[in-house]
Amino acid sequence: AQSVAQPEDQVNVAEGNPLTVKCTYSVSGNPYLFWYVQYPNRGLQFLLKYITGDNLVKGSYGFEAEFNKSQTSFHLKKPSALVSDSALYFCAVGATDSWGKLQFGAGTQVVVTP
Amino acid sequence: SAVISQKPSRDICQRGTSLTIQCQVDSQVTMMFWYRQQPGQSLTLIATANQGSEATYESGFVIDKFPISRPNLTFSTLTVSNMSPEDSSIYLCSVPDGLEAFFGQGTRLTVV
Numbered sequence: 082a083q084s085v086a087q088p089e090d091q092v093n094v095a096e097g098n099p100l101t102v103k104c105t106y107s108v109s110g111n112p113y114l115f116w117y118v119q120y121p122n123r124g125l126q127f128l129l130k131y132i133t134g135d136n137l138v139k140g141s142y143g144f145e146a147e148f149n150k151s152q153t154s155f156h157l158k159k160p161s162a163l164v165s166d167s168a169l170y171f172c173a174v175g176a177t178d179s180w181g182k183l184q185f186g187a188g189t190q191v192v193v194t195p
Numbered sequence: 196s197a198v199i200s201q202k203p204s205r206d207i208c209q210r211g212t213s214l215t216i217q218c219q220v221d222s223q224v225t226m227m228f229w230y231r232q233q234p235g236q237s238l239t240l241i242a243t244a245n246q247g248s249e250a251t252y253e254s255g256f257v258i259d260k261f262p263i264s265r266p267n268l269t270f271s272t273l274t275v276s277n278m279s280p281e282d283s284s285i286y287l288c289s290v291p292d293g294l295e296a297f298f299g300q301g302t303r304l305t306v307v
Contacts, residue, residue, distance in 0.1 A: 096257060115295075115296070117298075123300065124287065124288065124299060124301045125298040125301075127295055127296070127297065130295060132294050158271075171238070173213050175296070180226075180291050181228060181289065181290065181296045182228060182240060183228075183238075183240070183289075183296055185237045185238045185239075186237060187237045188236075
């Protein structure tokens with residue numbers, strides 16, 4: 082069985098400061114990891130993914146994530162947060178036997194204050 | 196990247212009735228997925244819709260409550276049957292495309 086955990090319900094950060102959203106995972110086998118963002122009244126938008134290769138993955142809107150196999154983590158980061166980054170962020174893990182079938186974390190609400 | 200259209204985008208329904216949600220993709224895909232997002236919650240997979248075979252349901256979801264059709268490789272429907280207020284959620288369809296999963300804009304359902 083696979084699972085993903087987002088330990089923080091909400092992250093508050095001032096605009097211009099670094100933003101980190103935490104995610105840990107548990108899978109049997111190679112992990113396929115994703116980050117999605119959901120703005121109010123809108124669908125899920127893909128940010129980035131880790132399949133294989135470099136541990137540091139760069140994605141949309143200036144976001145990046147670092148895959149750490151020893152810590153089973155895939156934290157999302159942005160060096161300088163914007164007010165427009167305020168949204169709900171989901172970490173997800175993909176099934177190796179059924180591509181596209183995702184297990185989502187509980188979500189982390191990011192609030193960026195001016 | 197796949198472009199996914201869902202209809203309706205939102206609806207308010209009376210309890211005891213049924214609503215059918217449509218998902219149209221601009222390319223042929225083997226698998227389509229239906230998710231539910233209850234208020235303030237994460238996304239939970241309802242079922243996998245495969246063309247030419249019956250849908251595969253996740254634990255806690257049954258065909259009588261959420262019947263799914265998959266008539267071709269670009270289209271699927273999810274019906275929420277005999278609705279109750281607990282069915283008020285956002286329902287999203289998703290398709291894999293390459294090494295990514297794309298989502299429709301979702302259908303926001305309110306049952307009164």
